[in-house]
Amino acid sequence: MSAEVKSIPMFMALVRRDVKLAWSQGGGAMLALGFFFVAVSLFPFGVGPAPQVLARIAPGVIWVVALLAAVISLDRLYQADYEDGSLDDLMLSPIGPIGISAAKVLAHWLSTTLPLALLAPAMGVLMNLPDQAYGTLILSLLVGTPALSLIGSVGAALTVAVRRGGVLMLLLILPLYVPTLIFGVGAVDAAMSLTDPLPHMALLAATTLIALVVGLFASAAALKLALE
Amino acid sequence: MSAEVKSIPMFMALVRRDVKLAWSQGGGAMLALGFFFVAVSLFPFGVGPAPQVLARIAPGVIWVVALLAAVISLDRLYQADYEDGSLDDLMLSPIGPIGISAAKVLAHWLSTTLPLALLAPAMGVLMNLPDQAYGTLILSLLVGTPALSLIGSVGAALTVAVRRGGVLMLLLILPLYVPTLIFGVGAVDAAMSLTDPLPHMALLAATTLIALVVGLFASAAALKLALE
Amino acid sequence: MHRFANPAQFNRLADAILPWATGAFVLLLGAGLYYAFFDSPPDYQQGESVRVMYIHVPAAWMAMFTYMVMAVASFTALVWRHPLALLAGRAAAPIGAVFTALALITGMLWGKPMWGTYWVWDGRLTSVLVLLFLYLGYMALWQAIDEEEKAGRAASILALVGVVNIPIIKFSVDWWSTLHQPASVMRLDGPTIDGSMLMPLLLMAGAYQAYFAVVFLWRMKLEINRRKLAVARQVSMHAPVGAE
């Protein structure tokens, strides 16, 4: 019986647990969604309700806030498990550090960033986003959000040993989010102005792929360090 | 020796401790400031660098992000003390629940929201805010931010017993922040368009006063409840 | 105080009122709808769309009224530790949320023809939206804390904090001159609305009141029974554990 075959159910169990935790009372997913919803709906108050101004800034605001919501929920990706001791148990499971971070990132994406992408059209309505941009908005978020989870995972793992490493994580990962943000907003802006969003999308997808490779290895290394 | 006289040094000790904690490694103040800085500077990436668009939305963006930064740091205003047991010790101190929430709100304002107000002009530069609005921006934040700390304190105290009550707190307090936001942005917008910001400022100050009265009592009641 | 605390007594009282309230609701609603949609003139400015008023205005009134019921119940619960008052607040909240949502939705639908937009961020609309969030927050707090009494008292504190919002809703139109209509019925110097419109409006308002009474009493009874059931379940779950 090879170790790989045996690890699949463990991997799935971890993903399931994390999704369940994220959605259980006080979990991070609700927080991120609530933050996303509330923060976007504050902008019309702040900026004023002029429809064309709102529309002009809609893609930027939605992407920036989605990104901030992801950061907020990533803050405790490993921290909670570290504090209650279950990170020890995870690290002793046969799936190993890479498996753990892959499972946790997948769970985070499924439970938190994916719902953000699905909620985005509603935010588009609040921000008076033109009709032609909705498809691209969702698509760009679907393609781009895994990069948010992956990059965030590195920051979360690096700061896990630092109590309330929040700032540190913010400063570490937000610069790394900039490419994703630029390409994501670029795609939606292109769709809004009826030009071709494809080049932006391609770059966005490339960013996500790079994040996949680098993110998992870096997270795993950082996690091992955290327990020392 | 009256209880009031004796309580003053205790009150000051609590304020000092909380300010020190907020600024110690991984404290909430750095996180809030970092968040404020990074989130505002993402907007030019998200919205695009057109100066007149940025200027148009600058007061709104700065106020909304300051508000979100305050919320993030308020999340654990009482939670941290609750989790490590020091809330028990605080509640047994002679200063009583109202004194505790007053001290903690004061410390939060001094350590976190006040620096936000002072950092705001720098964010104004990033967002291309017109020169005539800087004074009003700082002033509106100085007058309005105590309300953020006070209202937030109620939410934080109500959700302290809820594990990771973050979402709930968001849902509870952000609607209550809306008046502060509207009057604050209104003042800055008025200054920007060279009209009189005074009526907005007066309303903002009134909101803060109401928050002072309601906030402290409600926080104290909620704190007592939390320990049950 | 505790004479009314007795749930059995409350149940008896509720059973006595319920049929009357239900009857009143049916009659008032029938009459109100008839007058509103068939026997009242269209407005000279607003045309037929004025008929939204008969749904919108009483809903807005009830949104505020229900909040006050909730707030009074919360106050009673906090000061006198009255368990029935906790349940009263809990029973009222969803009704109030529905009224608020109804006022918002009908207002938005009415706004499109009248103001040319579904939504503006003015004082009245904003404060009603805040009211909806307060209802939701109140219910969410009840949900979030497992220990019922604690949950109820936490929610009560929130309800009392939110009372500040009620005068803002009421007077926002006077404080900031905005798109929304100022008060024309509930004002100190008497209504300024025409009788042909006032009558169906009052009928509808009565119907909403009766509806509130019916659902509120019914939900109270439900809450009481639910508590009894929970207690009974705990008896069966934990009885063998006790160190006899």
Next chain:
Amino acid sequence: MGNDLMCRRGGRIVFDGLKFEASAGDFICLRGSNGSGKSTFLRTVCGFLPQAHGRLVWSVGGDESDHLPTEHFIQSGHQNGLKPNFSLRDNASFFVSLASGETVSHQDMRAAAAVFDLEHLLEDSVQYFSSGQRHRAALMRFALVRRQVWLMDEPTVGLDAANREALGQLIANHVAHGGIVIAATHDPLGVEGLELNMDDFQPKITVADEAWL
């Protein structure tokens, strides 16, 4: 001092019919199996939890009152109330200034630290303490602040033999000077006193009929 107490948590009755009395110089050792309500009892005495039934009476200098003024007692619970980022000295001096509004002299601080052999750790940040060191740091409060009534929840947890003995002596000493100590523990403390076994006060009917009232 306590009479026919009943306490409820999460709708369940934890203990019922508890009677106890403590006067100056008494040591009460709370015993009972896990979940029997020792911590609940201590938190009720602190005033954090309301008693569902019965009355707690404190008589201080002849006056009777329902609540013991916080100047008279001090407690330590399952959590330690220490800020991991702060040094032990900072934690201790904050505790003193919050409890009494005074600042603690260097000498008193060292004396208090010496009780549980913590002098060499005074300047270290609490986050690097071992579990036992941390618990000792939490117990240091009893040597820092003068209060008549001490409420201790499982004070022996994680202590090595030498420190358990120090704890026993601290308690014995306090009791000998007219203090009152109520301690919940599963370990022997080596101090003579009254035993109060929570297992004796388990509710007969687990859920009272009027529990929901």
Next chain:
Amino acid sequence: MGNDLMCRRGGRIVFDGLKFEASAGDFICLRGSNGSGKSTFLRTVCGFLPQAHGRLVWSVGGDESDHLPTEHFIQSGHQNGLKPNFSLRDNASFFVSLASGETVSHQDMRAAAAVFDLEHLLEDSVQYFSSGQRHRAALMRFALVRRQVWLMDEPTVGLDAANREALGQLIANHVAHGGIVIAATHDPLGVEGLELNMDDFQPKITVADEAWL
């Protein structure tokens, strides 16, 4: 199995020159005052902390290796690794599926819970447990998953007398069936075994010259 181990934490040497050997059927009771390095030692054996010096050798079925594959051991530390929002059953079944990839039968679950008398709490959410109940819930893992080597850090904390006895029996039983148990504790466990006193391995010079290397 371990040879001349030295371990460093935060630049300080915690213990030095530690030698130990354990084979099937051994129970090693780690003793030592607070801060002597018991927890550090256990975490080193788990592989969380690197040893600064010396070698840990595991021989499984004749093969020698530096790291013990995680399929062979199980540990419980100062924190309990339980999710407070989940019921005990959910916590336990997640632990099993993560450790072994299998699902646990209803019967096995009840049997494991019975070891520390937790059957009636299986459906309750862990956040409402008393401290001892919580600790027992954490110890339940040893009854849930079959592993040869058990590493336990202060397993007796907060347990009442009956459960301490159950713990002693659980350990004795495991050892009798060829298991290896290494437990750090300040309490008597009532199981015969080797004692390893960490106080014997305190570093001679507290700061080694090559500590910074």
